Amino acid sequence: MLVHVFFLYGLAFFAMGLAVALESRRASALAFGHHLRWLAAFGLAHSIVEWSDMFMLLNPPEPLHGILQATRTIMLPLSALLLVRFGIGLVGEAGPLPEWLTLIPPVLLVPGALLVTYGIVVALTDPVIETAADVWSRYLLYLPGSLLASFGFVRQWRSLLSSGYARAGYWLLGAALGFAFNALVAGLIVPSAPYGLAPWLNYDRVLALTGTPVQVWRALSALAVAFFVVGALGVFEAERERRITRLNAERAQAQQEALRVQSEARQSAEEWTDSLVSISRKIANLDNVDDVLSAIVAGARRLLATDLAALALWDSAGEQLELKCYATDAGARLSKNMGLAQDPHIDDAIRARRTARYPQAMDGNQPVWRCPISQQAIQSAIIVPLQLDERVWGGLWVERYTSSIFTDADQQGLERLADQSVIALEHALMASRMQSLAVIEERARIARELHDGVAQVLGYLSLEMQTLEALVRQGHAQDVLPHLVGARQRIKEAQADTREGILSLRTTLAGDVGLIPALQAYIDEFSVQTALDARLVHDLPDAPHLSPLAEAQLVRIVQEALTNVRKHARARRVSVNLSVGLDRLHVAVRDDGVGFGGNSEHGHFGLQTMHERALSVNGALQVTSQPNHGTCVDVWLPLMER
Amino acid sequence: MLPLRVLVADDHRLFRQGLIGLLHTRPELARVVGEAASGREAVECARTLHPDVILLDIMMPDGDGLAAAHQIHEFLPSTAIVMLTASELSEHLYEAVQLGAAGYLLKSLDASELFDLLESVAHGDAALTRAMAARLLKAVASHTFHADAGEEALTERETDVLRLVAQGASNLQIAEQLCVSVNTIKVHLRNILNKLQLHNRTQAAAFAVRRGIVSPPPTEA
Numbered sequence: 001m002l003v004h005v006f007f008l009y010g011l012a013f014f015a016m017g018l019a020v021a022l023e024s025r026r027a028s029a030l031a032f033g034h035h036l037r038w039l040a041a042f043g044l045a046h047s048i049v050e051w052s053d054m055f056m057l058l059n060p061p062e063p064l065h066g067i068l069q070a071t072r073t074i075m076l077p078l079s080a081l082l083l084v085r086f087g088i089g090l091v092g093e094a095g096p097l098p099e100w101l102t103l104i105p106p107v108l109l110v111p112g113a114l115l116v117t118y119g120i121v122v123a124l125t126d127p128v129i130e131t132a133a134d135v136w137s138r139y140l141l142y143l144p145g146s147l148l149a150s151f152g153f154v155r156q157w158r159s160l161l162s163s164g165y166a167r168a169g170y171w172l173l174g175a176a177l178g179f180a181f182n183a184l185v186a187g188l189i190v191p192s193a194p195y196g197l198a199p200w201l202n203y204d205r206v207l208a209l210t211g212t213p214v215q216v217w218r219a220l221s222a223l224a225v226a227f228f229v230v231g232a233l234g235v236f237e238a239e240r241e242r243r244i245t246r247l248n249a250e251r252a253q254a255q256q257e258a259l260r261v262q263s264e265a266r267q268s269a270e271e272w273t274d275s276l277v278s279i280s281r282k283i284a285n286l287d288n289v290d291d292v293l294s295a296i297v298a299g300a301r302r303l304l305a306t307d308l309a310a311l312a313l314w315d316s317a318g319e320q321l322e323l324k325c326y327a328t329d330a331g332a333r334l335s336k337n338m339g340l341a342q343d344p345h346i347d348d349a350i351r352a353r354r355t356a357r358y359p360q361a362m363d364g365n366q367p368v369w370r371c372p373i374s375q376q377a378i379q380s381a382i383i384v385p386l387q388l389d390e391r392v393w394g395g396l397w398v399e400r401y402t403s404s405i406f407t408d409a410d411q412q413g414l415e416r417l418a419d420q421s422v423i424a425l426e427h428a429l430m431a432s433r434m435q436s437l438a439v440i441e442e443r444a445r446i447a448r449e450l451h452d453g454v455a456q457v458l459g460y461l462s463l464e465m466q467t468l469e470a471l472v473r474q475g476h477a478q479d480v481l482p483h484l485v486g487a488r489q490r491i492k493e494a495q496a497d498t499r500e501g502i503l504s505l506r507t508t509l510a511g512d513v514g515l516i517p518a519l520q521a522y523i524d525e526f527s528v529q530t531a532l533d534a535r536l537v538h539d540l541p542d543a544p545h546l547s548p549l550a551e552a553q554l555v556r557i558v559q560e561a562l563t564n565v566r567k568h569a570r571a572r573r574v575s576v577n578l579s580v581g582l583d584r585l586h587v588a589v590r591d592d593g594v595g596f597g598g599n600s601e602h603g604h605f606g607l608q609t610m611h612e613r614a615l616s617v618n619g620a621l622q623v624t625s626q627p628n629h630g631t632c633v634d635v636w637l638p639l640m641e642r
Numbered sequence: 643m644l645p646l647r648v649l650v651a652d653d654h655r656l657f658r659q660g661l662i663g664l665l666h667t668r669p670e671l672a673r674v675v676g677e678a679a680s681g682r683e684a685v686e687c688a689r690t691l692h693p694d695v696i697l698l699d700i701m702m703p704d705g706d707g708l709a710a711a712h713q714i715h716e717f718l719p720s721t722a723i724v725m726l727t728a729s730e731l732s733e734h735l736y737e738a739v740q741l742g743a744a745g746y747l748l749k750s751l752d753a754s755e756l757f758d759l760l761e762s763v764a765h766g767d768a769a770l771t772r773a774m775a776a777r778l779l780k781a782v783a784s785h786t787f788h789a790d791a792g793e794e795a796l797t798e799r800e801t802d803v804l805r806l807v808a809q810g811a812s813n814l815q816i817a818e819q820l821c822v823s824v825n826t827i828k829v830h831l832r833n834i835l836n837k838l839q840l841h842n843r844t845q846a847a848a849f850a851v852r853r854g855i856v857s858p859p860p861t862e863a
C-alpha cells in the first residue's frame with residue numbers, strides 16, 4: 001500500500017515538473033513565469049526522491065539498495081535547494097518586500113548559521129546517518145523552501161489580481177496553500193529522532209493521531225500542489241490571449257487611424273481642388289476682381305484653418321501696402337479704403353519676393369507680433385508675395401493666434417492661391433484695358449458719325465442759307481424754291497440718320513438685357529423708323545455664348561449693315577438670321593434691294609469697317625451682292641466654351 | 643476780268659453741292675469747272691483742268707487733301723490751293739502752309755470770307771484774309787519751321803511790309819499805310835519771297851511770326 005502512495009507522490013511532482021518545464025519555455029511578460037524552470041527542476045528532482053523511497057520498499061538487492069539510498073540522501077536536499085531558489089525568485093519578483101521582512105536576514109543570520117552548523121555536525125556524526133540527513137534536510141532546506149514557495153505564490157496571487165488575471169490568481173492561492181500544507185507534512189514531520197522537534201512531531205505521532213501514515217498526507221499535499229500549479233499555468237494562455245486581443249485591437253486601431261488620415265487627406269485634397277476650380281471659373285467668367293479676391297481670401301482661411309487671411313496690394317506709388325480684403329471666422333470683408341497694412345514682417349517678405357513662414361523651426365524661437373488688422377498676437381503665419389515675372393502686386397498671408405505649425409503642404413497651397421490672385425488681377429487689368437479701348441473706339445466712331453452726318457448737313461445748310469440770302473438780295477427769287485425743296489429733303493434725311501444714331505447708341509448696351517432681346521428691340525424700332533419690313537429670324541433656345549467684345553461688335557455690324565440697307569439698297573424687306581454651328585454663330589443680313597456690282601460707289605468705307613470689326617474678335621465677314629438681286633452680309637463669330 | 647476757274651474737292655457730296663450753289667451766286671467771280679470726291683480725284687482733275695483755285699478738303703478717303711496739295715503744288719505752282727476743313731487743328735493748318743497752300747477755310751465759313759479770299763486771288767494778292775491771318779499766327783506760334791530759309795537779311799522796309807502781310811493786310815492797304823504805290827509793294831513782296839525762298843505770302847506771314855516780327859494774337863477763350 002505504501003508503495004502506491006510513494007508512486008503517486010512521485011508522479012504528482014514529476015507531472016508537475018514536466019508540465020511546468022514545458023510551459024517555462026514560453027516567453028512571458030509575467031514575473032511568475034521567470035522562475036518556473038526552478039520549480040520544474042524541483043518537481044523532477046523530488047519525484048526521484050519519492051520514487052527512490054518506493055523502490056527501496058520493494059527490498060531491492062545490494063548494491064541497488066545502497067545506490068537508491070545514496071540517491072535519495074543527495075536528491076532530497078538538492079530538490080529542497082531548488083525549491084528555495086524558486087521561492088526566493090518568486091518573492092523577490094513580486095515587487096518590493098514589506099518593511100518588516102527586510103529585518104529577517106540580519107536578525108536570523110547568526111542563530112540560522114548556528115542551527116545549520118549544528119544540523120550538519122549532528123547529521124555527519126550520527127550513527128544512523130541516513131535518518132539524521134533526512135531530518136536536517138527537511139528542517140533546514142525543505143521547510144524554508146516550501147514556505148518561501150508558498151509565500152511567493154501568495155505575493156504573485158496579489159500581483160496577478162491587480163493585473164486582472166483573477167482566475168489564474170486563485171489557482172496560485174491554491175498552490176500557496178498546497179505548498180504551506182506541504183511545508184507542514186514534508187518539512188516539519190520527520191522520522192523519529194533525538195533532535196529538533198523530532199521527538200514530539202514525527203511519523204509515529206502522526207500515524208497515532210490521524211490513523212494515516214504521513215506519506216499519505218505528503219502525497220495529498222503533492223497532488224494539491226501539482227493540481228493548483230498546473231491549473232495556474234493557464235495564466236500564460238490567458239496572457240497570450242490577452243496579448244493577441246490587445247495586438248488585434250491595436251492593429252484595428254492603427255488601421256482605423258490610417259483610414260481616417262487617408263480620408264482626411266482625400267477630403268482636404270478635394271476641398272482644395274474644388275476651391276481652386278471654383279476660383280478659376282470665377283476668373284474665366286469675368287467675375288468682378290474684388291469678388292474673386294474675396295473668394296480667394298475666404299478660401300485660404302477655411303482651407304488652412306487659420307484665424308485670419310488677408311490680401312494687400314501696393315499703392316500706385318509702390319510704397320505702401322493697402323489692405324484689399326481679409327477674412328476671419330466672422331466672414332470675409334472687402335473694402336476700397338480699409339487702410340494700410342503696415343507690418344514689417346509682411347512688408348519684408350513681399351519686398352524680398354519670397355514666401356516667409358513663421359515659426360521657421362520647431363524650436364519655438366519665433367517672433368510673435370501683433371496682427372495689423374485684428375491686433376491679436378500672431379503665433380504662426382505664412383506670407384506669400386503676389387508676383388508675376390517682374391511685377392509684384394502685393395501679398396497674401398494667413399495667421400494663427402495659437403502656436404501650431406504650418407506645413408510645407410500648407411505653404412504650397414497658399415502659394416497656389418497667390419498664383420490665382422495674380423491671374424485674377426492680371427485678368428482684371430487686361431479687361432479694363434480692353435474696356436477702355438472699346439470706349440475709345442466707340443467715341444471715335446461717334447465722332448466719325450457726327451463728322452460724316454450732322455456736321456455735314458449743318459455745313460451744307462449754312463452754305464445753302466447764304467446762297468438763298470444772296471439769291472434774294474440779287475432778286476433771283478425764282479431760283480430760291482428748288483434750293484428750299486432740296487434743303488427740306490436734306491433735313492429729313494438728317495433726322496432719320498440722327499434718330500438711327502440714337503437708336504444705335506441705345507442698343508450698344510446689349511449686356512444688360514441680353515443679345516437677342518437687344519437685337520429684337522433694335523430691329524423692331526428700325527422697322528418702325530424706316531418703314532422697312534425688317535425681321536429677326538432665329539430658333540435659338542437662349543443667347544449664344546459670345547465674348548462681351550464679340551457681342552458688341554456683332555451689334556455694330558448688324559446696325560451698319562441695316563444702315564446701308566436703309567440708305568442704299570432701296571429694299572422692301574430685310575431679315576437678320578441667327579444660327580449656331582459647331583463652335584460659331586452665323587449671322588446673315590439679307591435684303592431684296594437693288595444690290596451692287598463689284599465696285600460699288602456706296603460705302604466700301606463702311607464695308608471695310610465691318611470687316612475689321614469681325615476680324616478684331618476672330619470672326620469673319622463676307623458681303624455678296626448682284627445688281628438687282630439684293631445684298632447679303634454674312635458674319636461668323638466664335639462662340640465661347642461653356 | 644474772266645471769272646476764276648474753281649475746282650471743288652470734298653468727299654461729302656452734300657457739302658460740295660452747297661458750296662457749288664453758293665459759288666453760282668457770284669458767276670462773275672468764280673466758275674466751278676470740276677468736282678472731286680477724293681484726294682486722288684482732285685490731283686487728276688487738277689492735272690487736266692488747270693484751275694486757278696482749288697478748294698480742297700483735308701480729311702478725305704483715298705489720299706487726304708494735304709498729300710494732294712503737295713502733289714498739285716509740284717506741277718501747278720501758280721494755282722491757289724485753299725484748304726477746307728471742319729476742324730481748327732493747328733497741325734493741319736501749319737502743315738498746309740508748309741506744303742504750299744495759299745489759304746485755309748473752315749467749313750463753317752461765311753460767304754463773305756470765301757468771296758473775299760477769291761477776290762484777293764483774282765487781284766493777284768494770293769490768299770490771306772484777316773481771319774486766316776489770326777488763325778495762322780496762333781498755329782505758327784506753337785510750331786517751328788522745318789525748312790528754315792531766309793538767311794539773307796531783309797531790309798527795314800521789307801520787314802515793315804512783311805509785318806503788315808502777317809497781319810492780313812492787302813497790298814492796297816499796305817501801300818496806303820506806307821504811302822507808296824501798290825506796284826512798289828508788289829516788288830517788295832517778290833524780293834521778300836525770293837530772299838526767304840518762300841512761295842507765297844501765307845508762308846511769309848508764318849515766317850514773320852516765327853521770327854518774332856509780329857506777335858501772335860491773344861488766345862481766344
